[in-house]
């Protein structure tokens with residue numbers, strides 16, 4: 001896995017700063033993700049994870065720094081950059097009257113891609129949705145099932161960067177495991193993944209690298225292959241303890 005800067009990064013943030021009034025939500029954040037690499041952004045509430053995703057998506061403008069998605073400068077070409085991104089929000093909203101296949105084909109079309117039912121079935125399978133649910137109305141779906149359809153919608157876009165915001169929050173272990181399979185399948189196809197998460201145990205399973213964010217600062221980055229799941233948890237707690245004890249997001253020099 002190549003995460004050095006060779007000009008082929010799927011995502012690159014350089015010195016990104018975002019303030020909300022007096023509050024420094026992000027301070028000089030720099031990170032790079034290579035094609036096919038899964039990067040977990042860990043951090044407590046208010047660390048700046050969602051702000052990071054919103055800046056990458058172009059929903060917010062940075063106060064300083066530069067963001068590139070597949071080589072496209074988000075500040076110069078917001079729509080061009082967004083076309084390279086698939087985004088799975090924490091809560092996936094589906095049309096309750098449509099079944100999983102219909103939802104997927106409908107949202108894929110909205111995203112600019114026409115897919116047929118057999119392609120839809122394959123994407124739903126990759127995203128971990130069991131066959132018997134493919135033709136069921138989404139109105140009766142659990143959160144985990146909606147997340148899987150959401151992941152299939154994201155995969156349908158054929159994007160180079162997949163952004164996930166708390167993808168496993170509120171999911172049971174089996175649903176979270178299925179979703180992790182889907183993320184790994186995307187990674188194997190060369191899609192880079194940035195996953196904002198609190199789910200430390202899943203990180204070892206899914207991510208190649210992790211970064212720990214606190215109060216808008218990236219405290220450390222590590223390869224998950226170098227750490228066991230319990231070492232990841234220990235590192236997380238140690239980094240947060242060692243960090244400036246100022247409240248998360250409070251103004252700092």
Ligand SMILES: Nc1ncnc2c1ncn2[C@@H]1O[C@H](COP(=O)(O)OP(=O)(O)OP(=O)(O)O)[C@@H](O)[C@H]1O
Nearest residue numbers: 020025043044045046047048049050051052248249
């Ligand atoms: N629109 C906004 N206006 C003012 N402050 C904001 C806004 N959005 C985020 N913040 C602040 O910026 C900081 C970072 O918030 P952010 O939502 O990015 O954190 P997070 O790591 O995603 O947290 P969580 O895990 O709770 O989702 C917090 O202090 C938050 O209060």
